[in-house]
Every structure is written in C-alpha cells, then in structure tokens.
Amino acid sequence: MKIIHTDRHLGHSGHVELMNGRVVPAFEKPERVAMILKAIGERNLGPLIEPTAHGLDPVLKVHDANYIRFLSTAWQLWTEDGRDFPALPSFWRAPGMRYIEPETVDGKFAHFSFDAGCCIVAGTWDAVQAAADTALTGVDLVAGGEKTAFALCRPPGHHAHQATMGGYCFVNNAAVAAQSFRDRGAARVAVLDVDYHHGNGTQAIFYERPDVLVCNIHGDPRQEFPYFLGYADETGAGAGEGFNANFPLRWGTDFGGWSAALEAACARVEAYAPDVVVVSLGVDTYKEDPISQFKLDSPDYLKIGARIAKLAKPTLFVMEGGYAVEAIGINVANTLEGFLQ
C-alpha cells in the first residue's frame, strides 16, 4: 500500500489550544506523524510517496471561496497588527445572529470557526494545502486502479465544514477526496468515519446528497465534542435522506460495543454498494488517548482493518485524529496491516 506523505505538515507546529480553560500546547502535533512513519517503516507496509500539487479547485468544490481566502490570509491578517504569537479565536456566533463576514481579523476568526481548536501559525496554510494534496494524491492512486492507499494527512479534516474550521481541522481532506472520486467517475462513494469524534464537517457537507453515504462511529454528542451534531436521528435531508448514519456510543465503550457499531456501519456500506470507500481513520478510540473516553486496545485495530477489507472495495484511508503519541503508530500500522492481510 502506498503511503502519501510530505514533511510540509511540520510548519503547523508550536500552536496551542484551550484545555479545561487553560492555554496548553496543542495535542494535534507533528510528533504524531513521526510515530506513524516509524511504525509503518518497521512493518514494511508500503513505500512513501510525495503528494503532487492539485491546486485549490478540488478544495473549492467542498469549501466556500471566502473561507479558503480567509485560511490563506489569516496569518498575515493576524500579524500585520503586530501580533507575533499563534492566532486563536475568542468570539463565536450565537444562534439568531447574522451570518456576515466582518472586516477585522478577530471578526473573521469568529465568523469562520466554531471552537478554539484551530490555532493558526505561519506554516499552517501550507500544511493545510499539503494535507489536501495528500488526500487528492491518494484519490489519484485508487481511481487509477490501486486497491488501497494511505493519505497521511496532517492537520486532520473531518470537523471542518464548508466554511468553518474547528476541532484541529481546516480543510476537510476526506470530503475533498470523496468529492474528487465523484468527479473522476465514481457514482457512489461511502465515507466510513471511525475517529473517536463525530465527523460533523463531513456529515454536513454531504447531508443533502444521496451520492455520498456518510457513516460515523463516535462518542455520544450528549457527552462529547462536537456536542451539537452526531445524534442517531440525523439520517440525511432532502435528496440525502437515508444516506447518513450515526452510531453514537457512551464514554467507556470497549471493543465489544464498538465493534458491534462497526458491524452495523459496514452493513450500511455494503447495502449502499459504493464504488469506493474513504475511511476517516482516527485512532483516538484508544484506551490511553489523552482527550478521549473509549477503551480500544492496540490489537483491536488489526480487527478493524480486517473488517474494512471485508467490504472488498477500493479503499482510501485518510488520517484524522489520535493523540496518544506513544501508541499512535502501532494503532495506525495495525489497522493497515489488518486490512492488508
């Protein structure tokens, strides 16, 4: 399996987030990728290849132009006022307020974000573009006939909406990939999101469309971020009714409960008969994850990979979350190895 990777993610570093009301170093950090590369190398899972440049057109098929313009200029706007430290929003819109893009930098950060999880530094935009190119290069490989590929995207993407960043995500790499598969001739694409957190952005982007099935297994939003999407009664709308499936699970869920949800999600994917599957691969379901509350253990990821392989579809893995840096490489490599066996 080819692994698509570039060191351009390293520019997105030295950033911060809010944890329990305090400013702390970001959990979503470059060391995550280093550990994944180390484990992949030790297992000989496949060659590393560099992403190729795809430009912004495929990104603009799922994101608003005003939002992408903001992302591309945010650091400049932040620093031209003399701020030489990482950029964070500290205002947000409440329901009932106007949807208007303000002129000033703090107003724009408020307009285009839903939390303080998307800190922007000098190298963030380049890393975000590189992550989208990484996913799109994976699409090239799988649309070109490879059975599978792993897009080692960083930063992750599944929390990003059409015009909103949040949850460490700026551009929705998996959604960009799913749309690109459609544009390259796939009639039906299934997104299977196994990250601990609900993939609210991916769900929202495809919610009214029947051509992309979105299935999510995640922490119950009554307890867990992103809180306001990911409930079981969200089944799609309009032409997309019936093409969204959520499997929320309570804090403390172990592999017994989690794998039952995976089986149900895989049954939905099989009934849909997609041409291709995009897996939003987060391993923050791991028992030692510092911000998550499920109880999966490292050997469980071999079984997850094997169950996804049983779908017997061309499959693009897109990296999402996972913050237990010591184990993230083992857990990702186990998933891919379980798939390949």
Ligand code: Q9C
């Ligand atoms: N500051 C992904 O896994 N809230 N994103 C964390 C601690 C946001 C996770 C609370 C979690 C976002 C891609």
Ligand code: ZN
């Ligand atoms: Zn996550």
